[in-house]
Amino acid sequence: MSYAEKVVAVGVEPVQAIGDADSYITDDPGVAGADFVIIPITKGTPRVSTAGFFALDDMVVRSSTNAYAIIGKTTEWAPGSDDGALLSHQITYATYVGLKRIMAPSPGPDTPAAEFARELMQRITGDHAIEALLVRTDADQASWRRWRRVRDMCGHSRALEIALVLAGGDDDVDRWRPEPVKLVIVPSAMFVLNDAGHPVLRRSDQRIVRELTDIGAAVAVQHEGDAGRHVSYLRYLSRPTDRDTAALYSDAYRDVLQVPLQPLMDHLESDTYATFEADLPKYDAYETAIAKALLGSSSSSSSKEAPLVVVAGAGRGPLVARVLAAAARAERPVRVVALEKNPGAMVELQRRNQLEWRGAVELVFGDMRSHEPAEMADILVSELLGSFGDNELAPECMDAAVRRLLRPAGVCIPCSYAAYLAPLSSSVLHARAAQYSQAHGLETPYVVNLHAARRLAASERMWQFDHHVQHPEPMQFARQKTVEFAVDGPAVVHGFAGYFDAVLYADVRLSIRPEDHTADMHSWFPMFFPLTVPLNVEHGEGVRASVWRRCAGRRVWYEWVAETRAAASIVHNVNGHQYWIGQ
Ligand SMILES: C[S@@+](CC[C@H](N)C(=O)[O-])C[C@H]1O[C@@H](n2cnc3c(N)ncnc32)[C@H](O)[C@@H]1O
Incomplete structure (x- = not known):
């Protein structure tokens, strides 16, 4: 599944008290259409028996029937109290019934970060650690600072995720964008009615919701009563938009860490070349550069022959094709050599030379740092650039190639x-x-x-x-x-x-x-x-x-x-x- 096809889950957080999760989810028309609900695990201040279990009457979540659709909230935690034990019981129970996610309360302004962080750390480390805990927080800058402190104390654990409660208007989303925001909660007060009487968000709030759902967050409306129209609207707002092919390609790799390629030490695979070749703007720029170089440079004075262009590191031949296209565009005849050290790519170069270039290209198998040419080139073309410019060893390869393959007044592309x-x-x-x-x-x-x-x-x-x-x-x-x-x-x-x-x-x-x-x-x-x-x-x-x-x-x-x-x-x-x- 590509990122653009990913559907954003939309939920409801009821403001009113819920007696029993199962009947709320199954019978209440107000949540029809939502993918999940955010509700407390227990009512008020529940009793835990001395043997260590909750009484049924104290529970909102009473069975695992709808667990897949519930984000369970633990009760507020008061610093210095023994609420930590209650939190533990709630988390153990939530894990037992298999809730989709567990949400810890926000660290309030008076909550000492150290105590809160210690409490969280107890849940996310050790033998009975839970995989992920959603920390609820407001979106303002003071809350971000509190979160940052707590996260530092928790060693930047991946188990801590964020449920961000928006306030509307001037939420500072840029600050939250780099954080692991997995859920955005939109209070119903942020909605206004449009001309047709439907609840919608203001443009600036729409942008914020889109940005956060775009980085993988689910979205929920905090609402009393029937939330159906709000849910439909949030679903519409966070739908994937139409993208062109380049954007779809990039989207699939969002935030995916890749080990940098090493085209000198390793032999690239055919699929990797195919990915390069799909990037037309890059080859368009090369073609323009080669055409300008052909128009701007004289061929070697000693030769009556057409200029010699060497493509050093030709891969499967896209730059060779662009040299020929540039020559046609500049109306200059050229002689072309394609030099490549990858044996697999050499087979593809032979195939293209037979079928497309009618044998017009001289193919050379070798390393540009040691190849001994019969004739020096007028133009040397190569593409060994990495994301940091020199990290695919363009300097080492091209400096050697310029000395060995290019005549002194020749043109090197890139220069x-x-x-x-x-x-x-x-x-x-x-x-x-x-x-x-x-x-x-x-x-x-x-x-x-x-x-x-x-x-x-x-x-x-x-x-x-x-x-x-x-x-x-x-x-x-x-x-x-x-x-x-x-x-x-x-x-x-x-x-x-x-x-x-x-x-x-x-x-x-x-x-x-x-x-x-x-x-x-x-x-x-x-x-x-x-x-x-x-x-x-x-x-x-x-x-x-x-x-x-x-x-x-x-x-x-x-x-x-x-x-x-x-x-x-x-x-x-x-x-x-x-x-x-x-x-
Ligand atoms: C980034 S790829 C670009 C390939 C092709 N020009 C393209 O645009 O698809 C770099 C190519 O240079 C080749 N190469 C790297 N170092 C080389 C060297 N020292 N001598 C010859 N070829 C080299 C690699 O095998 C690879 O095919």
């Missing part, structure tokens, strides 16, 4: 590319990275289509690699940069997002920076460099990031560290001990 960094808040991604940490470690960058995340500042340029001039000596591939970000705090930095931009030729560029992203291009998602321990940033405080690109032997890797005024992270991935790129 330069740069890496960018921005601080990122996303407890969702951080929790996922922590989940993978046994396999890959938390000191590993990922490629991810960022969605449940908030960028805390504009991206800053880290470094650049240039291939327009041939350097007399091989390039220095190591880099280091420290940048300062003015963060819109208070916020939590869970890591950094990495981006790149590239100049293909003259004014033809590619970019995945949010500030100037190439329209509709979808084959590169940003990089995510997690911090092992997230850093809190207060209002007016900045964040400093230092990143190194280091190289030794046949390995290249990144190390990174973050600092605020009050705290600092560890230096991540020292000596590439968790993540490296192989040459």
